[in-house]
Amino acid sequence: MTSKLVLSPHFDDAVFSTWDILVRERKNITNVTFCGGVPPEECVMTHWDGMCGFNSAREAAQKRAVEDANACEIAGVNWKHLDFLDLPYSKEKSIADIEEVLEKLVPDFDVVIAPIGIGQHQDHIVIRDAIISVYKKSRSFELVFYADCPYASVNGWDSDDSSKELDYQWSYALSQVEKQGVRLLEPTRIEFSETQVLEKLVAAKTYESQLKGLLEYYPALLETDGCFSVEVTWKCESVE
Numbered sequence: 083m084t085s086k087l088v089l090s091p092h093f094d095d096a097v098f099s100t101w102d103i104l105v106r107e108r109k110n111i112t113n114v115t116f117c118g119g120v121p122p123e124e125c126v127m128t129h130w131d132g133m134c135g136f137n138s139a140r141e142a143a144q145k146r147a148v149e150d151a152n153a154c155e156i157a158g159v160n161w162k163h164l165d166f167l168d169l170p171y172s173k174e175k176s177i178a179d180i181e182e183v184l185e186k187l188v189p190d191f192d193v194v195i196a197p198i199g200i201g202q203h204q205d206h207i208v209i210r211d212a213i214i215s216v217y218k219k220s221r222s223f224e225l226v227f228y229a230d231c232p233y234a235s236v237n238g239w240d241s242d243d244s245s246k247e248l249d250y251q252w253s254y255a256l257s258q259v260e261k262q263g264v265r266l267l268e269p270t271r272i273e274f275s276e277t278q279v280l281e282k283l284v285a286a287k288t289y290e291s292q293l294k295g296l297l298e299y300y301p302a303l304l305e306t307d308g309c310f311s312v313e314v315t316w317k318c319e320s321v322e
Contacts, residue, residue: 087191088159089184089213090115091205092168093150094289097157098231100195101282102272102313108158114187116180117205118163120144121171128170133295139171145291153288169205180212188216193224198316199258201233202249207258214262218320227259227266229314232300239312259318266316274313279306286310 086107090096096104096113104111121139128139136142147163154161164183166175188194196213197206210227217225229252236250243251256266274282283304287293293303302308 084110084192085190086111086193086195087187088113089194089196089209091197091203091209092117093146093163094153094286094292095197095206095230096159097150097153097282097285097289098310099197099228099234099313100315101157101285101310102274103195103315104157104159105281109160112160112162112191113154113157114162114164115150116164116166116183116209117168118143118147118150119165119167120147121167125171130170130295133298134291135294136291142291143168146289149289149291153285156285156288169203174204175208177208177212177215180208181215184212184216188213188220188223191223193226195226195228195315197230198227199255200230200250200252202255203230203233206230210259211262214259214264218263221320225264225318227316227318231313232296232303232309234314235300235309235312256316263321264318265321266318268316270315270317272313272315274311276306279311282310 088096088100088111090113093115120143123140125139127136131139131142134142151161166172194213197210199207199210213225233250237245243253248254259266297303300309
């Protein structure tokens with residue numbers, strides 16, 4: 083049986099962006115969240131975590147870890163939280179540090195599924211670039227990228243890049259990958275039925291705290307024909 087590893091920069095990324103893969107593969111999938119660490123007491127809480135209803139950075143991280151574990155249980159997948167801190171609570175992560183972790187993780191898996199970087203969040207970008215580096219060196223696994231939700235659905239799933247700011251343009255994220263010597267194959271687009279979206283929403287709504295903030299920016303996030311109704315992935319191959 084093929085074993086698959088999903089790389090989630092943050093707690094909600096796998097469920098939001100790769101639900102179809104999670105529920106098809108179940109126990110053949112391990113979802114690893116990189117920014118699963120708990121900030122020290124002295125960390126000043128970010129505005130975002132305040133919007134989400136927390137009183138401290140530690141409370142936010144601890145609550146979100148529980149939410150993610152619950153969502154993974156609903157999906158029926160294995161999960162693991164690493165100790166990196168979310169970017170607001172840490173310095174920018176180095177590709178070398180992420181590579182070191184990945185080189186220990188990936189030998190146990192046949193397929194690795196990573197964010198493609200739509201939205202240009204630095205935690206997503208560093209994980210993407212690190213797994214590309216590991217892939218090109220080892221070529222011992224199949225590498226698949228996923229469209230980062232909710233960023234990928236800005237202005238709607240079928241909107242043209244010309245209507246978006248640069249960070250949210252698909253072509254920009256895809257070009258960043260291909261400049262690193264990786265050729266993306268034709269995308270696979272999954273369009274969920276209303277029933278399937280409702281099933282996904284059960285898991286997505288376990289991220290109750292994160293949704294409090296996201297709904298301020300994506301008010302249609304939980305609609306059945308919105309962000310969670312589509313997922314897109316790309317297989318790839320090294321050309322170097």
